[in-house]
Amino acid sequence: xxxxxxxxxxTRSRGIPEATVARLPLYLRALTALSERSVPTVSSEExxxxxxxxxxxxRKDFSYLGSYGTRGVGYDVEYLVYQISRELGLTQDxxxxxxxxxxxxxxxxxxxxxxxxxxRVAALIDADPEMAGKQVAGITVxxxxxxxxxxxxxxxxxxxxxxxxxxxxxxxxxxxxxGVTSILNFAPTVLSVPDGVDVRKVDLSIExxxxxxxxxxxxxxxxxxxxGSSPVAATRKQSADKGPDGDVPAVMPA
Amino acid sequence: xxxxxxxxxxTRSRGIPEATVARLPLYLRALTALSERSVPTVSSEExxxxxxxxxxxxRKDFSYLGSYGTRGVGYDVEYLVYQISRELGLTQDxxxxxxxxxxxxxxxxxxxxxxxxxxRVAALIDADPEMAGKQVAGITVxxxxxxxxxxxxxxxxxxxxxxxxxxxxxxxxxxxxxGVTSILNFAPTVLSVPDGVDVRKVDLSIExxxxxxxxxxxxxxxxxxxxGSSPVAATRKQSADKGPDGDVPAVMPA
DNA sequence: ACTTGTGAAGATATTCACAGCG
DNA sequence: CGCTGTGAATATCTTCACAAGT
Numbered sequence: 001x002x003x004x005x006x007x008x009x010x011t012r013s014r015g016i017p018e019a020t021v022a023r024l025p026l027y028l029r030a031l032t033a034l035s036e037r038s039v040p041t042v043s044s045e046e047x048x049x050x051x052x053x054x055x056x057x058x059r060k061d062f063s064y065l066g067s068y069g070t071r072g073v074g075y076d077v078e079y080l081v082y083q084i085s086r087e088l089g090l091t092q093d094x095x096x097x098x099x100x101x102x103x104x105x106x107x108x109x110x111x112x113x114x115x116x117x118x119x120r121v122a123a124l125i126d127a128d129p130e131m132a133g134k135q136v137a138g139i140t141v142x143x144x145x146x147x148x149x150x151x152x153x154x155x156x157x158x159x160x161x162x163x164x165x166x167x168x169x170x171x172x173x174x175x176x177x178x179g180v181t182s183i184l185n186f187a188p189t190v191l192s193v194p195d196g197v198d199v200r201k202v203d204l205s206i207e208x209x210x211x212x213x214x215x216x217x218x219x220x221x222x223x224x225x226x227x228g229s230s231p232v233a234a235t236r237k238q239s240a241d242k243g244p245d246g247d248v249p250a251v252m253p254a
Numbered sequence: 255x256x257x258x259x260x261x262x263x264x265t266r267s268r269g270i271p272e273a274t275v276a277r278l279p280l281y282l283r284a285l286t287a288l289s290e291r292s293v294p295t296v297s298s299e300e301x302x303x304x305x306x307x308x309x310x311x312x313r314k315d316f317s318y319l320g321s322y323g324t325r326g327v328g329y330d331v332e333y334l335v336y337q338i339s340r341e342l343g344l345t346q347d348x349x350x351x352x353x354x355x356x357x358x359x360x361x362x363x364x365x366x367x368x369x370x371x372x373x374r375v376a377a378l379i380d381a382d383p384e385m386a387g388k389q390v391a392g393i394t395v396x397x398x399x400x401x402x403x404x405x406x407x408x409x410x411x412x413x414x415x416x417x418x419x420x421x422x423x424x425x426x427x428x429x430x431x432x433g434v435t436s437i438l439n440f441a442p443t444v445l446s447v448p449d450g451v452d453v454r455k456v457d458l459s460i461e462x463x464x465x466x467x468x469x470x471x472x473x474x475x476x477x478x479x480x481x482g483s484s485p486v487a488a489t490r491k492q493s494a495d496k497g498p499d500g501d502v503p504a505v506m507p508a
Numbered sequence: 509a510c511t512t513g514t515g516a517a518g519a520t521a522t523t524c525a526c527a528g529c530g
Numbered sequence: 531c532g533c534t535g536t537g538a539a540t541a542t543c544t545t546c547a548c549a550a551g552t
Contacts, residue, residue: 006499019543020543021331021464021467025460030444043512045511051444052446056546056547057543057545059512060513060514070511070552071510071551073510074510075548087467089470090463090466102364103360106357107360107361113442113459114458117463119462174284182469183465187489188283190280190304192474198469200464203279205270205279206279207281207454208414210279211438213278213342214291215436215452249443272521308522311523313534313536314523317536323533326532326534327535328534353522414542415538
């Protein structure tokens with residue numbers, strides 16, 4: 001290509017690795033806690049422990065942001081809070097809409113972590129006319145007919161989808177058409193979006209399944225060690241009245 | 255805290271990469287949908303599209319499980335559903351307790367994805383005496399005084415924490431002491447657990463912050479002509495950057 | 509001393525590209 | 531042919547270990 005915009009992968013951050021970006025909020029939370037206790041400086045070792053990572057990783061992460069520490073001393077807490085906040089774009093206000101005000105949507109609306117850090121719930125939207133007008137977390141739920149107007153009037157660029165999976169894709173498309181370019185999806189569906197729109201998904205059942213995988217492996221390891229005949233391995237398995245279930249067909253094609 | 259997972263099994267079949275494990279539930283969901291539509295076989299290309307990954311990755315992932323496909327044809331849907339379910343440990347029943355029945359806990363209790371796939375909500379637990387006895391999602395909430403008994407009686411090994419952050423660590427410790435070895439943590443806290451206990455965390459505010467980071471970058475790119483404050487001089491490494499064409503359509507900024 | 513910042517090494521993950529088999 | 535399965539190449543991420551500052 002000779003002219004036009006430089007080809008830049010949408011997911012590539014400005015030199016900051018994605019894995020690092022994903023940890024910055026973690027550091028920020030730990031730093032905020034230190035800040036509230038008026039701790040002036042912190043070493044990479046201490047901060048890493050508070051954030052649950054190791055110190056080499058933390059230092060490497062910070063090195064992508066710049067040299068914000070002082071050798072022999074550590075990092076200035078307030079300064080780092082500011083720098084990370086700025087890097088994450090939290091020094092500005094992000095209006096957010098939540099679409100789908102069921103249990104989960106209500107939980108998110110009530111979630112303190114939203115408001116506390118640059119995010120403001122600009123609107124709650126639901127397709128059920130019964131919901132419209134009700135108050136959730138002190139905010140009046142609006143009907144989805146008004147979705148486009150709400151997004152434009154509030155300059156919303158981040159949308160949260162907490163609808164049933166069946167309507168998630170279509171909600172997503174309306175959000176994007178109205179100007180939303182970042183979506184946090186709680187519906188267990190793969191959303192397809194045009195290039196330039198970011199989607200992150202939070203999937204409760206996937207997390208549980210990953211845990212189950214490791215849990216099963218633990219049980220298997222124990223059984224292997226105790227060589228089958230010992231009852232010890234059996235103690236820590238699931239038990240009791242097995243539910244109806246029977247969901248899995250034991251098909252064995254050749 | 256060194257998690258001693260440096261153990262490399264000599265047998266080649268049991269070393270499924272973590273990244274692959276994390277995608278298996280995705281494949282499983284896509285396959286289940288196909289199964290319900292009575293689709294008999296599926297190609298890596300089709301399945302990959304449905305799961306939102308690329309086909310090479312999917313085939314590589316499946317190769318860790320074994321050779322379950324047929325060249326020239328694709329994968330048998332029912333068979334794959336069974337194999338992945340087994341690999342993830344979903345052919346057995348996993349009783350789960352949810353601790354902290356606020357908005358989020360209630361949302362999880364009502365979440366259909368739980369029951370549908372090997373997980374059974376064995377108990378809902380809350381510290382508030384007012385909550386005890388109430389019905390949530392058809393299950394009677396029990397007081398946290400009984401946590402240990404409930405876990406032991408039901409053989410629970412997976413716990414979900416949806417409490418306020420202040421009590422999450424102490425709830426975690428009680429869970430672990432009672433026999434729980436896998437924890438899904440929704441509280442915005444770093445949990446410290448003994449070796450051998452798995453923790454996964456779901457953090458709503460972190461996801462939003464990551465979105466904000468990318469959103470900010472998008473906005474910056476639009477007005478990127480007078481930038482001069484970037485502390486990171488992007489030292490391009492070997493960036494021959496062959497055009498991966500085909501798949502990266504240019505998009506018009508809305 | 510003490511702790512950061514970082515090249516280099518090592519470990520994982522992703523993608524390519526094609527041999528091999530139905 | 532078409533599509534899987536996989537070694538090899540690449541890219542990304544983590545950890546090591548120590549030089550460079552304060």
